[in-house]
Amino acid sequence: MNVKKISVNRNIVEIFKTNVDSRKLASKIVTDLNQLYPNYRINFDLEDCDRVLRIEGNISIDMLGILNYSRNNNIQIVVIDK
Secondary structure (H helix, E strand, O other): OOOOOOOOOOEEEEEEEEOOOOHHHHHHHHHHHHHHHOOEEEEEEOOOOOOOEEEEOOOOOOOHHHHHHHHOOOOEEEEEEO
């Protein structure tokens, strides 16, 4: 009997409400966070009323690190409860 292993990707996604109001600032934040967390997929939806920051990781997301980054850079980033 041939047993085939199935790998399941369990991506973690966190969505944040922000006060980011320009593409330039959003781009800087994505660049900064990609340097800190190269394995995350990070993007903004500035068209959304909450100006959403979306972060996806394979195993976990460093919530404390993200929130510290926002505090250190005077950016409002608040977790949106799912």
